[in-house]
Amino acid sequence: MELRPYIEAVRHELSLAAAAGGDDARELAERLTAPLESAIRLALLDALSEAATEITRDLAPGSVDLRLRNREPAFVVTPAPADTWTDQSAPTPEPAPAPTVGEDEATVRISLRLPEHLKGRVEQAATRAGVSINTWLIRAAAAAADGDAPRPAVISPATGGQRYTGWVR
Numbered sequence: 652m653e654l655r656p657y658i659e660a661v662r663h664e665l666s667l668a669a670a671a672g673g674d675d676a677r678e679l680a681e682r683l684t685a686p687l688e689s690a691i692r693l694a695l696l697d698a699l700s701e702a703a704t705e706i707t708r709d710l711a712p713g714s715v716d717l718r719l720r721n722r723e724p725a726f727v728v729t730p731a732p733a734d735t736w737t738d739q740s741a742p743t744p745e746p747a748p749a750p751t752v753g754e755d756e757a758t759v760r761i762s763l764r765l766p767e768h769l770k771g772r773v774e775q776a777a778t779r780a781g782v783s784i785n786t787w788l789i790r791a792a793a794a795a796a797d798g799d800a801p802r803p804a805v806i807s808p809a810t811g812g813q814r815y816t817g818w819v820r
Contacts, residue, residue, distance in 0.1 A: 652724050658691050699724050
């Protein structure tokens, strides 16, 4: 990214403002523009760096970095890593339609810790459904929140003499 046009624009505006003050002001503005160039460049770099930080916050886990080469800034975009929960060797199934629950809403990130055996079962269920693990979990959470999810069935020993666990509709 070339900073020269922005620095020249500030220099031009300073000379226009100084012209209104007469010859002495114009001469002073000419003497000040050289030292101000480095201050303007530094201020622009600070603004670009802050912008890269804000964008990185929104892109997480991806990132945007600002690098300086030959006194000129350059943005380096690092995309988020591929979904590590999917098996890359398996053929990718046709994507199913996206869930309709909350399509227009913003998304939020949460951390979910699953036991290893449950993670495997979730992966298998998502593969059978032909969707990503994220989509499958969103659908399962929406169904549970709406009361459509299966509920665990437990028959206590007092009523049936045996204990059953599992899921029923």
